[in-house]
Amino acid sequence: MIEIQSRQNAALKHLARLGRERKYRRSTGEMLCEGEKMLGEALRSGAKLKTVLVRDGWDSPLVKEAEEQGASLYSAPDALFKLASEVETPQNVIFSCSQPQWTADALDGAGQVLLLDGLQDPGNLGTILRTAEAFALGAVVLCEGCADPFSPKVVRSTMGAVFRLPCVTLPLAEAAERLHRNGLPLYATALHEDSVPLSSVSLSKAAVIIGSEGKGVTEQALRLSDKRVIIPMKGRAESLNAGVAAAIVIYEMTK
Structure with missing residues (x-):
């Protein structure tokens, strides 16, 4: 030494x-x-x-x-x-x-996938990766504008999940095309007039997009998605923290 x-x-x-x-x-x-x-x-x-x-x-x-x-x-x-x-x-x-190296091929065997669209907060990203690994989600995709998954704050927040969870960095359009080719419907979490409750769609084999903390999902994500979903809330809050929303989605996908 x-x-x-x-x-x-x-x-x-x-x-x-x-x-x-x-x-x-x-x-x-x-x-x-x-x-x-x-x-x-x-x-x-x-x-x-x-x-x-x-x-x-x-x-x-x-x-x-x-x-x-x-x-x-x-x-x-x-x-x-x-x-x-x-x-x-x-x-x-x-x-x-x-750094763990995951390629787009990791998506081919994944039945349940979470896509992060411009998620910039390192703490939220680390928490989401930790939660996804805890519930054995198939993979997480980091699309344009996401925080660095290998920054110290993200790595600390994952509590070791960074070593185990397939985490792929891929442009949103390319990820959507690959997931559709694999037979997975793509749902975007967004408050919209045609949005349906998350619990009303089948998530046993699906991919869900979570947007950024401030702006939500992008217009591109809305165009590429097959349906828009919301997490029903009874209180007066307009939205949830991205990490909390992702945790609810992951739970619904894997329960």
Whole structure:
């Protein structure tokens, strides 16, 4: 294990850039993760671990396992260790690993799919991915304008689901064409005069579009959908948080 003694250390700067820069994450094909639980999830999923940084004095059998799988190990005093993290009080281990790679082929065997149309909030995205994996949804598609699924906040919010759930980045039109070819009807969640209650359509084999937090689904999504659906509400609220709406849709799809 190499002891980091300077903020100019290349490994430390690499981890910090992974946390800050989407373009850098894309160019390296890596993502930044934090915590012993996430390290265990990464190891169990078979993710390729790259760089593991631990706080001075901390140890875990998982660190040894990461080293055996080829990861480079580093330790750092608290002041330097914190430079690699995006949170105020980081956990005891920060690491980088290869981003999970899912292609459009993952949709071919998926009977129930959620499409996210311009969902920009990282916390909502992470929560949706975690919920989708918890209910064994077939796949989630990230369409144009979505947050980076490999940003630290999204990764933290997934609680490990990022390693297991098929999550495909695909233009909406291409995703719709593929899903229709696979025999899945496409429903858009939208408040419209011809919208029908979510419970009135069959979701046993279907795809549902959730729109962005502020604008909802796009006009393109409405054109591509076979039907528009709503989640009936008895109160006076006009809409639901995107993460909450997605959770209700996922539950209805998989119950």
